Amino acid sequence: MPEFKILFAIFAFIFGAVFASFAGVVAFRMPKGLSIVKPDSYCPSCKRPIKKKDNVPILSWLALGGKCRFCKSKIGVFSLLMEIFGGLGFMCAYLEYGDTLKELPIFIALLLLTFLFLVMAGIDHETHDIYDITLIIFAVLALFIGLYRVFVFGSNIWDHVGGAALGFGFFGAIKLIAKLVLKKDALGSGDIYLVGIGGFIVGAFPLLIAIMLSTLLGSIIEILKIRTSKTEREAEIAFGPYLLLGIGFMAIYGEALMKLYWEVML
Numbered sequence: 001m002p003e004f005k006i007l008f009a010i011f012a013f014i015f016g017a018v019f020a021s022f023a024g025v026v027a028f029r030m031p032k033g034l035s036i037v038k039p040d041s042y043c044p045s046c047k048r049p050i051k052k053k054d055n056v057p058i059l060s061w062l063a064l065g066g067k068c069r070f071c072k073s074k075i076g077v078f079s080l081l082m083e084i085f086g087g088l089g090f091m092c093a094y095l096e097y098g099d100t101l102k103e104l105p106i107f108i109a110l111l112l113l114t115f116l117f118l119v120m121a122g123i124d125h126e127t128h129d130i131y132d133i134t135l136i137i138f139a140v141l142a143l144f145i146g147l148y149r150v151f152v153f154g155s156n157i158w159d160h161v162g163g164a165a166l167g168f169g170f171f172g173a174i175k176l177i178a179k180l181v182l183k184k185d186a187l188g189s190g191d192i193y194l195v196g197i198g199g200f201i202v203g204a205f206p207l208l209i210a211i212m213l214s215t216l217l218g219s220i221i222e223i224l225k226i227r228t229s230k231t232e233r234e235a236e237i238a239f240g241p242y243l244l245l246g247i248g249f250m251a252i253y254g255e256a257l258m259k260l261y262w263e264v265m266l
């Protein structure tokens with residue numbers, strides 16, 4: 001890899017972490033109806049403004065051990081993870097789609113998608129809810145990325161349509177069966193839209209892998225969390241962040257994966 005590319009990749013990571021930090025602010029304030037631009041970041045517990053030097057993504061969290069400098073109240077590990085995944089999202093999008101002018105529209109769309117996913121994951125984490133407005137923006141981005149891949153990169157439209165059908169159909173069926181058999185809501189309808197729309201971006205096969213990865217990761221982490229927590233937890237878990245991670249990963253690497261798959265198969 002040429003040196004300038006490594007340098008740009010590092011820049012991309014830093015930008016991603018900074019935008020992730022802002023996404024965290026949006027996700028915290030939007031459900032409460034607060035302004036997302038004013039005031040500057042403050043501690044949710046003691047309301048004191050966060051100093052510039054304590055607002056450096058990732059590093060500040062590590063330096064302060066995930067605690068507010070003043071009141072020592074805990075800042076969840078989730079915000080640290082958001083900043084790390086934001087950095088990785090921007091960096092991987094650059095490494096995968098940052099080379100040619102033809103790839104530029106996909107690269108920009110993937111940066112927007114990463115930011116949107118971080119906001120959605122943050123809101124889901126805070127409220128166990130996925131907002132309609134974020135799903136609408138997601139649908140617009142998905143339509144753009146999917147159609148660009150069809151008309152410019154020459155991928156098959158039916159693979160994208162099939163991905164959406166699989167997502168809506170598969171998750172819709174699980175929800176229906178759970179409703180009939182268990183008489184309760186196993187999945188939020190937001191999750192169904194998430195995999196349905198995500199399926200249009202990545203196509204059927206990568207969507208299946210994304211769902212499997214998210215389910216596996218989600219189960220392991222949630223079981224560990226239940227095992228280690230001393231208090232009784234609510235039975236309902238926010239599955240959205242895991243799905244977003246899986247779909248986001250496939251939005252960036254799905255194409256390369258399919259190329260590899262066909263090379264091995266033929």
Ligand SMILES: [Zn+2]
Nearest residue numbers: 043046068071
């Ligand atoms: Zn504080």
